[in-house]
Each structure stands twice: as C-alpha cells, then as structure tokens.
Amino acid sequence: MIEKKLLIALFILSHLLSDFIFQTDDIANKKREDSNFLIKHIFWVFIIPFLLTIQYISWNLILIEVVITVMHLIIDWAKIRLEKKNIEFLNQYRLFLIDQLLHILIIILTVDFILKEIFVREWALKISAFIGAKFSLLSHLSLTEQDWYITILIISAYIFVWTPASLMVDKTLINFKAIKSEEEENEFDSVKNCSLDSQLEEDIIPANPGELIGKLERIMLLSLFLSKSFGAISIIFAAKSIARFNNFKSKDFVDYYIVGTFVSLLTAICIGMIINYIIYLEDYTGDFLFYNIF
Numbered sequence: 001m002i003e004k005k006l007l008i009a010l011f012i013l014s015h016l017l018s019d020f021i022f023q024t025d026d027i028a029n030k031k032r033e034d035s036n037f038l039i040k041h042i043f044w045v046f047i048i049p050f051l052l053t054i055q056y057i058s059w060n061l062i063l064i065e066v067v068i069t070v071m072h073l074i075i076d077w078a079k080i081r082l083e084k085k086n087i088e089f090l091n092q093y094r095l096f097l098i099d100q101l102l103h104i105l106i107i108i109l110t111v112d113f114i115l116k117e118i119f120v121r122e123w124a125l126k127i128s129a130f131i132g133a134k135f136s137l138l139s140h141l142s143l144t145e146q147d148w149y150i151t152i153l154i155i156s157a158y159i160f161v162w163t164p165a166s167l168m169v170d171k172t173l174i175n176f177k178a179i180k181s182e183e184e185e186n187e188f189d190s191v192k193n194c195s196l197d198s199q200l201e202e203d204i205i206p207a208n209p210g211e212l213i214g215k216l217e218r219i220m221l222l223s224l225f226l227s228k229s230f231g232a233i234s235i236i237f238a239a240k241s242i243a244r245f246n247n248f249k250s251k252d253f254v255d256y257y258i259v260g261t262f263v264s265l266l267t268a269i270c271i272g273m274i275i276n277y278i279i280y281l282e283d284y285t286g287d288f289l290f291y292n293i294f
Contacts, residue, residue, distance in 0.1 A: 004115055006145055007053065007061075009152040011068065011107045014049035016156055019103070020163040022048065032080050038073070045072045055124035064114050071106045075099060093171040100164065150284055154226065157271050161218035165267040166211060172263050173256065214260070218268040225272025237265065 022044045031037035046069040053061055079099050082090055090098075143151075217236060224232050 003145065003149075004111055006149045006152070007056070007064075007115060007118070008108055008111050009149055009156070010052050011049050011064075011111060012104060013152050013156045013159070014052050015045075015072075015103055015107060016159045016164065018044040018048045019100075020159065020167075031076070032083065038076060038080075041076070042069060042073050045069050055120050056118050057121060058118060060114065060116050061118060064110050067110050067114065068107055071110070072103060075102050075106070091171075092174060093168070096167060096171050146282060146284060150279060150282065153275055153278060157222060157226075157275050158219065160271055161222050161268050162215050165218055165264065165271075166215055168267060169214060169260055169263045173260055214264050218264055221265065221268035222272050225269060226275060228276075233269075237261065 018041070023041050027037050027041055031041055046065060049065050049068070050062075053065075076099075079095060082095060083092075220236060221233060224230070224236075
C-alpha cells in the first residue's frame with residue numbers, strides 16, 4: 001500500500017507545477033477579468049495531478065483530485081474578489097501567502113480524510129519492469145517509496161525557490177516606497193536590474209536580469225543547504241555586496257537591496273531547513289544515485 005505522505009508530496013508537486021510553471025503571467029493576469037482563463041488554469045490543476053498519480057488510479061483517488069480542484073477554484077475566485085476590493089490589510093504579499101497556505105492545507109486535509117488503501121496498478125508495474133529492462137541504469141537504482149518521497153520533495157523545493165519565491169520577493173518590494181528624483185533616475189534603473197526579482201517596470205524592461213540573479217542565487221543557496229555546506233552561504237551574500245558596492249551611496253538603493261536580498265535568502269534557507277528536517281525525521285540515508293550528487 002502507498003503511504004499518504006507520498007501522495008501528499010505528489011499533489012504538492014502538482015500544485016507547484018500547475019500554479020507556477022503551467023500558469024503563465026498572461027493567464028494569471030487575464031483570469032482576474034476573464035473566467036475562461038480561470039477555467040483554463042483549473043484544467044491544469046486537475047490534469048497534472050491526474051497524470052502524476054495515474055499509476056495509482058482509482059475512484060477514490062479521482063474523488064480526491066476533484067475535491068482539490070473544486071477547492072482550488074473557490075480559493076482562486078475568492079482571491080480575485082478580494083484583490084478587486086483593495087482591502088488595505090490584505091495586500092498582495094499577504095494574499096499570496098494566504099492563497100498558497102490554503103491550497104497546501106486543502107491538499108493535506110483532503111488526502112488525509114478521503115484516501116483509503118491505494119496500490120500501484122498492475123499495468124504500471126509492467127511498464128516499470130519494461131523500462132528497467134531497457135535501461136540498466138534505472139534498474140540498478142532500485143528506488144524505494146522513501147526515495148521517491150524525498151526526491152519529489154527536493155524537486156518541489158527547487159521549483160518553489162525558482163518561481164514562487166520570486167513572486168514573494170516581487171510582492172514584498174512592490175510595497176517598498178522609494179522617492180525618485182530626476183537625478184536619481186539612472187541610479188534606480190541599476191537598482192531594478194541588480195536587486196533581486198524586481199519587476200517594477202516589467203513592461204519597459206521585459207527581460208529582468210535581477211530576477212534571474214535572484215532565482216539562481218536561491219538555487220545555489222538551497223543546494224548548499226541540502227548539502228549542509230552552511231559556511232559557503234555567507235560567500236554568496238558577500239560576493240553580491242562587493243559587486244554592488246558603488247551603488248550603496250544611495251540610501252534608497254541600500255534599503256531596497258537589503259529588503260530584497262533578505263527576503264530571498266530567508267525563503268531559500270527556510271525551504272532548505274524544512275527539507276533537511278523531513279529528511280532527518282525520515283532517518284533517510286539517501287543511498288542512491290541522485291541524492292548522492294549532493
């Protein structure tokens with residue numbers, strides 16, 4: 001029988017894929033005004049977990065997927081309504097956090113309450129055996145359920161620090177009040193490009209190097225955290241500070257830079273701590289090819 005935690009990990013991975021990878025910026029913006037784009041998004045919310053869990057397919061599992069999809073639709077609809085009301089307390093950052101926490105909570109509660117015994121289908125075992133026979137490397141891995149569980153969580157962590165964390169930084173900095181004069185205009189152009197994940201003028205500058213820098217930084221931080229190379233983390237922050245030393249003459253830049261950097265660092269570190277703690281609780285040795293890379 002498949003453990004609930006593996007199914008929960010698969011549904012969380014599905015959520016990250018449907019909400020941040022398959023949902024483009026265009027869909028995310030237009031679904032607020034056009035329900036057709038919301039339905040398009042909800043389609044991916046259902047189909048992605050269906051495909052990732054098809055090897056366990058059963059009516060019980062389909063019911064879970066339907067419940068999660070319907071609740072996702074309700075939460076997204078409520079979020080859109082709240083955004084239009086412009087409630088001061090519910091700024092973009094808080095709405096984003098509440099939205100994501102509700103989605104994850106719904107996944108955990110739905111799987112926990114509805115899931116009954118579930119097994120890998122016989123046809124899936126045959127396909128797995130066929131692939132193992134064709135690719136000797138895969139057959140030698142002999143991945144256990146625990147291996148898959150940890151691997152899925154690590155993949156989910158990397159997806160989170162790549163896109164969701166970028167949005168968290170953006171939604172934090174969008175509330176950052178900076179007074180710009182004509183003399184400071186050129187200086188703030190550099191702020192946009194070197195501060196992490198800044199997209200204040202995305203329409204003017206479609207390719208934002210600062211956003212890419214922030215994403216790559218969090219990937220490096222998470223990798224260092226998972227490999228327990230904690231001492232090297234400070235080198236990243238020091239290197240960034242040295243590279244932008246000349247820009248520190250502007251107080252506005254310093255504040256903007258520190259806020260963006262700290263939010264980015266804390267996000268990557270918190271995700272790394274959560275994954276490492278789960279690995280510790282699982283008493284996981286990671287004795288297989290992929291995890292040994294770390």
